Amino acid sequence: MPGRDPHSGAAVRIxxxxxxxxxxxxxxxDEEITPTEIAExxxxxxxxxxxxxxxxxRRYLGxxxxxxxxxxxxxxxxMTLYAALGALREGSPD
Amino acid sequence: xxxxHRVHELPGGARLVVESMPERQSTSVxxxxxxxSRLEDDRLAGVSHFIEHLYFKGTKRRPSSxxxxxxxxxxxxxxNASTDKELTAYxxxxxxxxxxxxxxxxFDIIANSKLDPADIERExxxxxxxxxxxxxxxxxxxxxxxxxxxxxxxxxxxDIAGTEESVSRLTRDDILxxxxxxxxxxxxxxxxxxMLDENATLAVVRNRLSLRADPDGALAVAPPTPLESPRxxxxxxxxxxxxxxxxxxxxxxxxxxxxxxxxxxxxxGEGMSxxxxxxxxxxxALAYDVHSFTQKHRDTGYLGVYIGVDPKKAVDAVNAAMVxxxxxxxxxxxxxxxxxxxxxTKGRLRLELETTxxxxxxxxxxxxxxxxxxxxxxxxxxxxxxTAEDIKxxxxxxxxxxxxxxxxGPFARDSAFxxxxxx
Numbered sequence: 001m002p003g004r005d006p007h008s009g010a011a012v013r014i015x016x017x018x019x020x021x022x023x024x025x026x027x028x029x030d031e032e033i034t035p036t037e038i039a040e041x042x043x044x045x046x047x048x049x050x051x052x053x054x055x056x057x058r059r060y061l062g063x064x065x066x067x068x069x070x071x072x073x074x075x076x077x078x079m080t081l082y083a084a085l086g087a088l089r090e091g092s093p094d
Numbered sequence: 095x096x097x098x099h100r101v102h103e104l105p106g107g108a109r110l111v112v113e114s115m116p117e118r119q120s121t122s123v124x125x126x127x128x129x130x131s132r133l134e135d136d137r138l139a140g141v142s143h144f145i146e147h148l149y150f151k152g153t154k155r156r157p158s159s160x161x162x163x164x165x166x167x168x169x170x171x172x173x174n175a176s177t178d179k180e181l182t183a184y185x186x187x188x189x190x191x192x193x194x195x196x197x198x199x200x201f202d203i204i205a206n207s208k209l210d211p212a213d214i215e216r217e218x219x220x221x222x223x224x225x226x227x228x229x230x231x232x233x234x235x236x237x238x239x240x241x242x243x244x245x246x247x248x249x250x251x252x253d254i255a256g257t258e259e260s261v262s263r264l265t266r267d268d269i270l271x272x273x274x275x276x277x278x279x280x281x282x283x284x285x286x287x288x289m290l291d292e293n294a295t296l297a298v299v300r301n302r303l304s305l306r307a308d309p310d311g312a313l314a315v316a317p318p319t320p321l322e323s324p325r326x327x328x329x330x331x332x333x334x335x336x337x338x339x340x341x342x343x344x345x346x347x348x349x350x351x352x353x354x355x356x357x358x359x360x361x362x363g364e365g366m367s368x369x370x371x372x373x374x375x376x377x378x379a380l381a382y383d384v385h386s387f388t389q390k391h392r393d394t395g396y397l398g399v400y401i402g403v404d405p406k407k408a409v410d411a412v413n414a415a416m417v418x419x420x421x422x423x424x425x426x427x428x429x430x431x432x433x434x435x436x437x438x439t440k441g442r443l444r445l446e447l448e449t450t451x452x453x454x455x456x457x458x459x460x461x462x463x464x465x466x467x468x469x470x471x472x473x474x475x476x477x478x479x480x481t482a483e484d485i486k487x488x489x490x491x492x493x494x495x496x497x498x499x500x501x502x503g504p505f506a507r508d509s510a511f512x513x514x515x516x517x
Contacts, residue, residue, distance in 0.1 A: 022406075025406075056413075056513060059513055060409075060510065060513065063509050063510050063513065066509075067506075067507075072506045072507070073504070073506060075405055075406055075504065076504075076505060076506050076507075078406045079405060079406045079407070079408055079409055079410075079505075079510065080409065080510045082406055082407055082409065082410040083409035083410050083412075083413060083510055083513075083514065085410070086378075086380075086409075086410035086413050086414060087413055090413065090414070090417050
């Protein structure tokens with residue numbers, strides 16, 4: 001039986017936040033996505049306790065939230081979220 | 095068995111290294127001076143490289159660059175030169191019967207160049223264009239920025255070609271003064287390899303030693319000061335791809351563990367079976383181009399990683415590279431990885447030494463910088479003697495140093511990069 005990834009909940013939420021940010025970066029969506037919605041998606045990630053079980057995941061998410069607050073480009077926010085996702089991946093069992 | 099090369103001490107303190115390769119059609123000759131950009135202060139930054147360009151502009155006997163090129167190309171040969179941080183080399187590869195011509199042209203340009211003021215101005219424009227061109231090539235620029243971080247405030251951290259400011263200001267007197275100080279016989283090693291007669295080569299060289307024989311009065315160059323902490327330098331450019339160089343100070347070419355470092359580098363990031371390539375490109379699909387490299391000097395060196403990546407994946411790729419670096423100091427490389435790295439390193443060295451040019455450079459470089467010459471078999475034995483334990487030991491030593499990272503890309507700030515390398 002394959003092992004369960006203890007960080008999958010956080011990974012799913014970070015991926016959702018990345019998808020949201022990417023749709024802004026790519027100007028793909030029909031609806032306009034606001035920075036508030038992106039910030040909300042990142043806060044959803046921060047609410048999960050497993051973001052604390054791997055070093056730096058919470059800090060990257062915090063950086064991403066700051067970047068949204070500071071009006072940084074969507075690509076930059078996406079980069080920081082990818083870093084959080086990557087850190088989570090490195091902290092997961094093989 | 096005697097080594098295949100011979101070293102001759104020459105009048106004035108120059109040395110000649112010769113290796114006969116009787117089965118070849120060509121002979122390569124190299125004039126290598128222990129003069130490169132690390133000997134330059136900020137005012138003279140780029141002068142070694144400037145001189146190397148100017149020496150192809152004309153001599154009293156061959157008044158233009160065309161006549162210099164024609165002399166060698168007219169017999170089917172090649173002539174060129176290169177400037178490095180610790181040396182400058184002038185070389186020619188010619189059909190063997192023209193060995194004397196090759197040496198004659200090289201000695202002519204290093205001893206009798208006119209340094210015409212008009213040529214100096216024309217070449218200054220060429221070099222300034224070259225420097226500006228590097229600014230438009232992020233893959234080169236990011237490595238220059240990385241070297242500024244690795245050797246801050248030291249000539250080793252500066253572009254070999256100097257800066258736009260220094261090159262704009264260099265005068266003919268500066269150039270003459272620098273050439274007079276460093277282009278002297280005790281600072282010169284001549285290399286010759288190919289189908290040649292050793293005694294004839296020696297006679298040709300002896301007749302052309304017209305440079306000054308007294309040792310140069312230049313002060314010894316200080317080693318770079320130790321690095322205190324990790325640092326990140328982000329240069330914002332609206333590039334399609336992010337270019338990243340990260341790494342640590344490592345060993346000099348005099349260090350006994352330099353062979354272990356080379357094998358570590360091979361395991362880490364040389365070729366498509368390296369750890370960085372398999373992890374970052376193949377498994378994680380984060381970057382198109384990822385590799386590692388080393389640079390070694392008399393008293394210092396570095397181990398670096400280059401990553402060319404979609405800007406969105408930049409920090410993720412850095413983190414993945416950091417995982418691979420940490421892995422080298424946490425566990426020993428696998429036996430098959432080590433065996434592959436050794437075969438790769440030994441194979442590359444043997445291929446390098448297939449040509450007369452490769453052999454001439456190999457001998458000359460060793461004699462000038464190391465003061466002794468190892469044969470290829472001795473070198474291969476030293477590579478073979480490295481163990482997995484050695485690699486883990488030196489990985490721990492080298493990777494405990496502060497990480498330095500330069501980044502070029504569309505990044506508004508550097509905090510996420512700092513976090514990735516603990517800066």
